[in-house]
Amino acid sequence: TKMVQWSPTDIKDELLKKYPPKVARKRAKQIMINEAVGADTSPEIVANVRTIPGIITMRGCTYAGCKGVIMGPTRDIVNIVHGPIGCSFYAWLTRRNQTDAGKDGENYIPYCFSTDMQDQDIIFGGEKKLEAAIIEAYELFHPKGICIFATCPVGLIGDDIHAVARKLSAQYEDCNIFAFSCEGYKGVSQSAGHHIANNQVFTHLVGENKKSPEGEYKINLLGEYNIGGDGFEIDRIFKKCGITNISTFSGNSTYDQFASAQHADLSCVMCHRSINYVADMLETKYGIPWIKVNFIGARSTAKSLRKIGEYFGDPKLIKRINDVIAEEMPEVEAVAEEVRTRTNGKTAMIFVGGSRAHHYQDLFAEMGMKTISAGYEFAHRDDYEGREVIPSLKVDSDSRNIEELTVEADEKLFKARKTPDEVKALEEAGFKFKHYEGLNKDMDNGSIIVDDLNQYEAEKLVEILKPDVFCAGIKEKFSIQKLGVPMKQLHSYDSGGPYAGFKGAVNFYKEIDRLVGSKVWSYMKAPWQKNPELTATFVWE
Ligand code: CFN
Numbered sequence: 001t002k003m004v005q006w007s008p009t010d011i012k013d014e015l016l017k018k019y020p021p022k023v024a025r026k027r028a029k030q031i032m033i034n035e036a037v038g039a040d041t042s043p044e045i046v047a048n049v050r051t052i053p054g055i056i057t058m059r060g061c062t063y064a065g066c067k068g069v070i071m072g073p074t075r076d077i078v079n080i081v082h083g084p085i086g087c088s089f090y091a092w093l094t095r096r097n098q099t100d101a102g103k104d105g106e107n108y109i110p111y112c113f114s115t116d117m118q119d120q121d122i123i124f125g126g127e128k129k130l131e132a133a134i135i136e137a138y139e140l141f142h143p144k145g146i147c148i149f150a151t152c153p154v155g156l157i158g159d160d161i162h163a164v165a166r167k168l169s170a171q172y173e174d175c176n177i178f179a180f181s182c183e184g185y186k187g188v189s190q191s192a193g194h195h196i197a198n199n200q201v202f203t204h205l206v207g208e209n210k211k212s213p214e215g216e217y218k219i220n221l222l223g224e225y226n227i228g229g230d231g232f233e234i235d236r237i238f239k240k241c242g243i244t245n246i247s248t249f250s251g252n253s254t255y256d257q258f259a260s261a262q263h264a265d266l267s268c269v270m271c272h273r274s275i276n277y278v279a280d281m282l283e284t285k286y287g288i289p290w291i292k293v294n295f296i297g298a299r300s301t302a303k304s305l306r307k308i309g310e311y312f313g314d315p316k317l318i319k320r321i322n323d324v325i326a327e328e329m330p331e332v333e334a335v336a337e338e339v340r341t342r343t344n345g346k347t348a349m350i351f352v353g354g355s356r357a358h359h360y361q362d363l364f365a366e367m368g369m370k371t372i373s374a375g376y377e378f379a380h381r382d383d384y385e386g387r388e389v390i391p392s393l394k395v396d397s398d399s400r401n402i403e404e405l406t407v408e409a410d411e412k413l414f415k416a417r418k419t420p421d422e423v424k425a426l427e428e429a430g431f432k433f434k435h436y437e438g439l440n441k442d443m444d445n446g447s448i449i450v451d452d453l454n455q456y457e458a459e460k461l462v463e464i465l466k467p468d469v470f471c472a473g474i475k476e477k478f479s480i481q482k483l484g485v486p487m488k489q490l491h492s493y494d495s496g497g498p499y500a501g502f503k504g505a506v507n508f509y510k511e512i513d514r515l516v517g518s519k520v521w522s523y524m525k526a527p528w529q530k531n532p533e534l535t536a537t538f539v540w541e
């Protein structure tokens, strides 16, 4: 076969070639050839915009972002979905967020609470059914909190879930009941759901517990969802370092953790995309500063721990952190060195939600593997371009127009979009700008960065660039494997994990080593597909 040398521009053209002109024009703004390295500013990419109808997107919906992502991993709140059973089934345990019910034993995660909306509820209204569901859940479990989640039909027929929640919350004084207007269609993706969840948790829950939890160096860990047990590994490391994590948003979290978050000295933000609103609101209302951390990758973990140590500035803590790193790293380094003999120079592609496509590049780099193409399903421009930010302003989550409001909140965040006079005025008003890096600066110039990648483009990219491993979700899993390329799910981790922290890094190195080294992917074509003459030699007895 003839070797074809593709330039980045050729690849982009090839991806766009099949589209009608109008679609091609739109997609062209979301497919970017990276040139951020060494430049003052990142090239612009269009993100957080509606998917063009007809395109098979990788994205999920606003309900998924609110119910599944942010609130789902909390173990002692009863989460009731008001809607058709399919929506509940979809968000039932599929994300692989792990729980440990601990001493109190309260854990509702294995349950699937739903009003199971039917045709007659659409016609006559579903509020009574919702009320009955809440009463039933309360009487069975007496939980500290009950959360109600709207699905698409709820917004379409106009059930007032907030009125139902208010009525029953007044009736049951020992149970905090509140609702989320997170209809699936409300935003362009999961991202609007994160925002809605952040606002409601902050309004109804954070600050409820007046007593401060015990412990030294109190932090909140924001944007860590304990997928495959990641949060357990991070907590193990915190404990060893003497750092007290009083509240995780929201992996294996409890009602009381949310309610006490205002007592932390520092918020550490792991997934900025999904939880930046809470970080900002904690800073604005309670004066708790936040820093970005990344516990995906052993070196990133060490760096993040040192950053926390630096923030507190206590030599005792800094020493203990350094001791922990010195104790944990040798085993990790040994495994990394061993696998690198096979993985060095291999390539990866990563297309996941809103922060892992960035975070996992560090882990691959530790194995000597390069990410040649990546992108997010639903991130915003700052996740690509990095930004100077100011604490955001609260957005009214009950508004039906969350999509526009989310865009507006983004605009308020960006120093880059402000005139020097505006920046000065904000600084004088007490806003502190802080800087963080996005995905673009971490990737080589010339690599292909794609926002809201779709099925067609995914297959094209794989055919052209033939990565050694492709990372995405369940919808991509089998179509990629059929192309003869190993596929690793970086949402659910398939059945693996944890991949965070030191122990997680070792798990990841070993798994990826096995995956990219496997011969099985070269047997995707049957012998007679490769050599047609074999068909003739096969004789039925
Ligand atoms: S666990 Fe997180 S890390 S929360 Fe977010 S942006 Fe999703 S569920 Mo899937 S794996 Fe993914 Fe991120 Fe943050 Fe997960 S990359 S898409 S909404 N995500």
Ligand code: HCA
Pocket: 059, 060, 061, 064, 065, 068, 094, 095, 096, 190, 353, 472, 473, 474, 475, 489, 491, 492
């Ligand atoms: C969601 C959740 C999801 C889906 C993963 C996938 C997750 O967006 O609704 O497509 O495989 O991580 O579970 O992102």
